[in-house]
Amino acid sequence: MNVVIIDYNMGNLGSVRRSFEECGAQVTCSQTPSELRSASKIVLPGVGSFYDGMQHLNTMDWIQEIRQAALVEKIPLLGICLGMQLLADHGTEGGNMEGLGLIPGKVEKLSPPSGEERLPHVGWNEISITRPHPILSGIQDRDDFYFVHSYHFRALNEEDVVAQTPYCGHFTSVVAHKNILGTQFHPEKSSKAGFRLIRNFLSL
């Protein structure tokens, strides 16, 4: 089992690596796109803006390799936080930008209905499971995960939504489209429930 974490200079790589190792995975943090070809699982982490994220992926020649690995080789891919958002067709954070186009949808800013809900959405919040999926095996409705973001993934197809979270109304917190998955929260920082999700991903 070789888990490749995509290092495109965006984010808390150290944290992600350690949590996957803690779950028993052999992990490579890679800046070399061709290394995806030998991956058994791929993780696209990310902290930062959509625009910068896509720019970095582009400059470092990741985009074609990611699309090939996910769509043709069908290697399970997990996008975390910004990494999940980049799976979409389009984003607006930091300027209009095309995404990886792996799960139909777009990424928009959350809109707080009142002064009570502040942005960014930071902290522990629950998920409500909208569709059973192996990535959520053993995880219950209302389990808490750690979030830190201001934008959210608006999926075009309802069947790609696996869980939602109540904030600024409801937003999509887990997406799944065939072998391509994404969590808006940080499983690597979500304690036991997060480890459970990582193990579920590793056993896909």
Add this chain to the structure above:
Amino acid sequence: MLKTRVIPTLLWKNECLVKGIGFDSWRRIGSVLPAIKVYNLRDVDELILVDIAATLEKREPDYSSVSEFSAECFVPLTVGGGVGDLDVIRKLLLSGADKITINSAAYENPEFITQAAKRFGSQCIIVSIDARRKSDGSYECHSHSGTRSTGREVGAWAAEAEKRGAGEILITSIEHDGTMKGYDLDLIRHVTQKVSIPVIASGGAGCLNDFYAAILQGKAAAIAAASIFHFTEKTPLEVKEHLRKQGIHVRGTHTDQPGKVGA
């Protein structure tokens, strides 16, 4: 429902866990690593880890220690102290930090906040403000572990930090810090009124009700504390149980955590 976070703060200096009173009279109270292990085991909401000597000693943070600490920490870890440029942030993130606090460097170069938020995302950047109350009742920002006055008014600075892209504000009352006489609620309220980003209240927690007051009256989104956890038998879990009884939404005071098996 978003939960209110209870965050232990760990201050360290030369590999020792320390705690002062009013940012002075620092006492060694143990080692950092065992404290992190205990808090991780207790599944706290988040941890703040600040190297209080780095800026004063004009050096970068000790990345290898941060790596060692973060290896034991599977809850969100915010790291600060000595964060003077973008490269320091990048190295701290590689060392396992999830969020970064910026304090002293931002006063000399406010553009640093803008650049950091643009480069790493607002959600990663916490602007930490150490405040002292002046005789006229206003609050002034202090840098370099509270040793230098900056001439900046706290509310205005918090608003500027938000405008420049900070994702959260960590507000600490220098006078209340370490006294355990309660948070400076006026200060916290002053800041939460000035910004629309989440505010973490810090400095002065001494009993369970202090936390509740910071949330209810101060409108803090999260509450940080050190002395009460170091010097009394109170734990973050007890704080959260107390808050839950008062109707505040908190995380994980129930025991049937799924995913526990083999975790």
